Amino acid sequence: MRELISILKGVDNEGSTKRVLLLWIGGIIWAFVNVATFLFHKKFSLPEDLPGTIALYDFLLICGLAGLTVYERVKHKALDTQKEIEEINTEK
Numbered sequence: 769m770r771e772l773i774s775i776l777k778g779v780d781n782e783g784s785t786k787r788v789l790l791l792w793i794g795g796i797i798w799a800f801v802n803v804a805t806f807l808f809h810k811k812f813s814l815p816e817d818l819p820g821t822i823a824l825y826d827f828l829l830i831c832g833l834a835g836l837t838v839y840e841r842v843k844h845k846a847l848d849t850q851k852e853i854e855e856i857n858t859e860k
Contacts, residue, residue: 802826 804812806819 798826 802822805814805822809816809818
């Protein structure tokens with residue numbers, strides 16, 4: 769739960785209504801497409817390998833978003849460290 773709250777707050781530790789809204793909209797659309805594909809792919813005459821392909825794309829999307837989150841946090845920490853170094857140098 770703590771990780772979900774940190775995702776919604778972002779790097780600046782301030783909540784964002786747009787971020788929460790986009791997360792809910794994206795989650796609902798993502799869930800609908802996955803459920804419809806996995807349960808009704810034969811009824812809609814979709815290709816047989818489509819559920820496996822969607823599972824692969826889901827995995828790649830999750831890994832990509834996790835990588836972007838890690839990159840954003842590392843970059844933000846690097847900026848904080850740079851600011852601290854500049855403050856120390858200006859004090860001398």
